[in-house]
Amino acid sequence: MNSEQWEKLWREQTVPPSAVNLDRFMEQLAPEPEQWERDLDDNEKLRVKLLLFVVLSQSLGFIDGFAWKDWFFLLSQLALLAWTMANRIQRRRIFGDYGLPMRQRLERMEQLLRRRATGAGEGIAGLLCMGLLGMALWLGFVPRVLGPGAGLIFGVIYLGFMIWICLWQRRLDRSRLEEMLAKLERAKGQLGGS
Amino acid sequence: MRSDPEIERRLRAWWEEHRGVCYRLSRAYAPQADDQADLLQDMAVQLWRSLPGFKEQCRPVTWVYRVCLNTALGWQRGERVRQNLLAPEPGPVDRIAGTEPRPGWTQEKEELLERLYVAIRAQPPEQRTILLLSLDGLGYREIAELTGLTENHVGVTLTRARQKLAEQLKEVRDEL
Numbered sequence: 001m002n003s004e005q006w007e008k009l010w011r012e013q014t015v016p017p018s019a020v021n022l023d024r025f026m027e028q029l030a031p032e033p034e035q036w037e038r039d040l041d042d043n044e045k046l047r048v049k050l051l052l053f054v055v056l057s058q059s060l061g062f063i064d065g066f067a068w069k070d071w072f073f074l075l076s077q078l079a080l081l082a083w084t085m086a087n088r089i090q091r092r093r094i095f096g097d098y099g100l101p102m103r104q105r106l107e108r109m110e111q112l113l114r115r116r117a118t119g120a121g122e123g124i125a126g127l128l129c130m131g132l133l134g135m136a137l138w139l140g141f142v143p144r145v146l147g148p149g150a151g152l153i154f155g156v157i158y159l160g161f162m163i164w165i166c167l168w169q170r171r172l173d174r175s176r177l178e179e180m181l182a183k184l185e186r187a188k189g190q191l192g193g194s
Numbered sequence: 195m196r197s198d199p200e201i202e203r204r205l206r207a208w209w210e211e212h213r214g215v216c217y218r219l220s221r222a223y224a225p226q227a228d229d230q231a232d233l234l235q236d237m238a239v240q241l242w243r244s245l246p247g248f249k250e251q252c253r254p255v256t257w258v259y260r261v262c263l264n265t266a267l268g269w270q271r272g273e274r275v276r277q278n279l280l281a282p283e284p285g286p287v288d289r290i291a292g293t294e295p296r297p298g299w300t301q302e303k304e305e306l307l308e309r310l311y312v313a314i315r316a317q318p319p320e321q322r323t324i325l326l327l328s329l330d331g332l333g334y335r336e337i338a339e340l341t342g343l344t345e346n347h348v349g350v351t352l353t354r355a356r357q358k359l360a361e362q363l364k365e366v367r368d369e370l
Contacts, residue, residue, distance in 0.1 A: 020213040025235040
């Protein structure tokens with residue numbers, strides 16, 4: 001094929017109308033956040049505000065007479081705050097750009113879900129928060145109010161509760177993950193067929 | 195999707211007029227049919243988003259080229275880090291999913307066109323861009339304006355790109 005031929009071929013190529021259907025492209029854009037995304041967003045905002053309030057009020061209250069044990073409580077709130085913020089940032093990266101083409105959005109969502117299925121980062125962050133909170137209550141608040149014996153009993157119960165919640169959460173995560181992935185597959189299938 | 199009716203009207207008019215530019219660019223930058231469809235959609239979205247900022251300082255077609263080229267280059271940069279880049283080039287004919295065959299075109303002609311696109315995609319980015327714009331009939335000055343290069347540079351690069359393309363297509367049978 002010489003240059004004249006390829007130039008002729010280039011000029012002759014027409015554009016298949018269905019390949020450049022603007023309406024189809026616009027339909028595939030996610031127009032607005034889904035209701036559950038909005039609810040999640042509102043919940044997170046509220047959680048961040050509450051945590052900020054707790055941390056600030058505790059910091060102010062502990063200025064005079066701040067026991068070392070109280071640090072656990074403050075740190076647990078700070079860790080929870082950081083964890084919530086990190087989650088929020090991550091979710092924003094996935095869902096934030098509502099103008100993203102649907103296919104890309106679905107792919108990103110799938111990546112996130114699969115990463116969550118294999119990675120334990122979030123679980124560890126959650127455990128850290130709960131662990132610190134437990135230490136604060138075990139060593140600080142409960143013995144101070146109810147006596148050292150109650151503190152020990154509380155510690156054991158709390159440890160059991162943490163183990164139970166980890167196992168329960170894991171099972172819940174797995175079933176929700178499978179459900180979400182199945183939904184994603186269906187959505188991608190519909191998109192491919194449109 | 196909320197949109198200013200005037201913006202939407204203009205987008206539709208320009209899309210109707212210049213959609214061929216987007217189509218050719220998408221095929222020249224994305225090897226897979228699904229990716230081409232995604233890239234085309236990205237271009238449409240980018241045009242829609244950028245339209246309110248259009249300052250009427252250039253012709254609409256120049257602006258469309260600029261937006262779509264930037265989208266394609268951005269897409270390609272992102273694509274390099276994605277795993278599916280490692281997927282092999284598609285077969286000789288791989289139309290954008292769901293599109294109808296061109297009326298009056300034989301299978302062989304489609305294959306030749308795809309071979310041409312494969313050869314274009316094999317060019318380095320700068321040469322590929324200049325070659326595409328030249329094939330679309332743009333002059334040195336317009337290409338220089340779009341790419342930010344000097345006219346001289348455009349001329350030299352285009353000569354090299356055409357030589358390379360001729361080399362790549364030498365083997366392709368004369369079926370036209």
